[in-house]
Amino acid sequence: xxxxxxxxxxxxxxxxxxxxxxxxxxxxxxxxxxxxxxxxxxxxxxxxxxxxxxxxxxxxxxxxxxxxxxxxxxxxxxxxxxxxxxxxxxxxxxxxxxxxxxxxxxxxxxxxxxxxxxxxxxxxxxxxxxxxxx
Amino acid sequence: xxxxxxxxxxxxxxxxxxxxxxxxxxxxxxxxxxxxxxxxxxxxxxxxxxxxxxxxxxxxxxxxxxxxxxxxxxxxxxxxxxxxxxxxxxxxxxxxxxxxxxxxxxxxxxxxxxxxxxxxxxxxxxxxxxxxxxxxxxxxxxxxxxxxxxxxxxxxxxxxxxxxxxxxxxxxxxxxxxxxxxxxxxxxxxxxxxxxxxx
Numbered sequence: 001x002x003x004x005x006x007x008x009x010x011x012x013x014x015x016x017x018x019x020x021x022x023x024x025x026x027x028x029x030x031x032x033x034x035x036x037x038x039x040x041x042x043x044x045x046x047x048x049x050x051x052x053x054x055x056x057x058x059x060x061x062x063x064x065x066x067x068x069x070x071x072x073x074x075x076x077x078x079x080x081x082x083x084x085x086x087x088x089x090x091x092x093x094x095x096x097x098x099x100x101x102x103x104x105x106x107x108x109x110x111x112x113x114x115x116x117x118x119x120x121x122x123x124x125x126x127x128x129x130x131x132x133x134x
Numbered sequence: 135x136x137x138x139x140x141x142x143x144x145x146x147x148x149x150x151x152x153x154x155x156x157x158x159x160x161x162x163x164x165x166x167x168x169x170x171x172x173x174x175x176x177x178x179x180x181x182x183x184x185x186x187x188x189x190x191x192x193x194x195x196x197x198x199x200x201x202x203x204x205x206x207x208x209x210x211x212x213x214x215x216x217x218x219x220x221x222x223x224x225x226x227x228x229x230x231x232x233x234x235x236x237x238x239x240x241x242x243x244x245x246x247x248x249x250x251x252x253x254x255x256x257x258x259x260x261x262x263x264x265x266x267x268x269x270x271x272x273x274x275x276x277x278x279x280x281x282x283x284x285x286x287x288x289x290x291x292x293x294x295x296x297x298x299x300x301x302x303x304x305x306x307x308x309x310x311x312x313x314x315x316x317x318x319x320x321x322x323x324x325x326x327x328x329x330x331x332x333x
Contacts, residue, residue: 080248083272090268 005044012040014074019081020126029119030070033098033109037064040071045105060099078130085127092116191228193280194287199225200277201309203256207270207316208323212263219257219266226250241283249276267317271304278307281332289333295326305329 011017022030036042037060048054068084076084091097093116098109111119199222206214226246231239252273256266278292288309296303298317306316313326 077244077247079244079276080251083248083252086268086272090265094265 005042005048009041012071012074014072016070016073019074020129022126023122026118026122029111029115032106033111033115035070036106037061037099037102038068038070040065040069056101060102081130082127085123085130089120089123092119191225191230192287193229193284195225196222196229197277197281197286197288197290197307199253200273200307203270204274204306204308204316205314207263207267208314208319210263210319212266213260215263215266215270216257216260219253219255222253223250223257226253238283242280245276245280249273249280252276263319270306270316271299274304274306278305278332281307286332289331291328292330292332293326294329297322297325307332 016022017027042061044057048057068087073081073084088097092111098106098111103110199218203215203218203222206212206218226249229242229246231242234242252269255269256273259265259269281290286307291308291311292305293308293313293315294303294305295315295317298304298315304317308314308328311328313324313328315323315325318325
């Protein structure tokens with residue numbers, strides 16, 4: 001029995017890329033570090049079919065999407081979008097994200113100091129552009 | 135041994151059966167004419183059953199839980215803040231939306247969707263006060279918007295400390311004129327000023 005997968009390459013109308021500007025360099029990092037758990041465009045590795053790893057992974061993805069789903073960002077109220085962006089900054093600053101277990105299996109998800117600064121700068125710009133809306 | 139168990143089983147069965155057969159349909163009848171309670175009391179009772187099932191909470195409960203959380207933070211009490219977080223979650227769940235106009239409902243639901251998540255995080259992170267305080271900043275914005283729209287049910291103050299949050303500053307809502315900083319706690323309890331009085 002396998003957990004249900006949702007790994008389409010389709011970009012929804014509510015995708016964050018349609019809501020705020022994302023430079024290519026930031027998008028690259030988001031894809032490698034965040035999207036597997038925090039979007040509907042998960043890239044499932046071969047071992048996702050092996051239990052119990054598959055179940056653990058499914059749990060991470062489910063909880064990640066519940067917490068923040070970049071694919072559905074446009075469906076959040078502006079208020080909630082701003083809260084989530086702030087959450088991203090805090091998670092990066094506090095080294096909570098990406099998860100240690102994820103970093104173990106995805107070496108290229110580990111954020112360099114430069115990448116952290118870049119993401120936080122982008123979050124600030126995105127928040128500023130959304131605050132004007134509010 | 136087996137005889138003893140069998141015997142006990144017989145006794146138990148007999149007791150159960152006899153208990154059931156003693157009940158007659160007539161004795162279960164709660165017709166009003168047979169009772170000493172009045173029709174009004176009976177009607178009130180029935181109404182209270184319906185009311186209890188619906189949400190009857192008000193903004194006051196939300197504000198009260200928020201203030202309890204804020205006060206816990208001023209004392210650096212992470213566990214207390216978590217308890218208040220759970221209380222706040224419950225207050226949101228229990229809130230009575232039926233009396234709201236369509237516009238009011240829209241405002242409320244916009245705030246609630248965000249505030250509830252912050253309350254959940256604060257509730258779930260007892261022991262990690264720094265993380266809780268990060269959420270408290272945004273929760274305070276939500277609560278401010280809520281009381282500006284609906285009133286807080288009491289005189290409240292919007293306080294600000296420009297030093298916290300790496301110099302960005304942060305707001306909170308207080309029920310006292312006296313400044314007690316929930317972001318700094320005992321380290322800098324009186325840091326901040328009241329920016330607005332909300333009646």
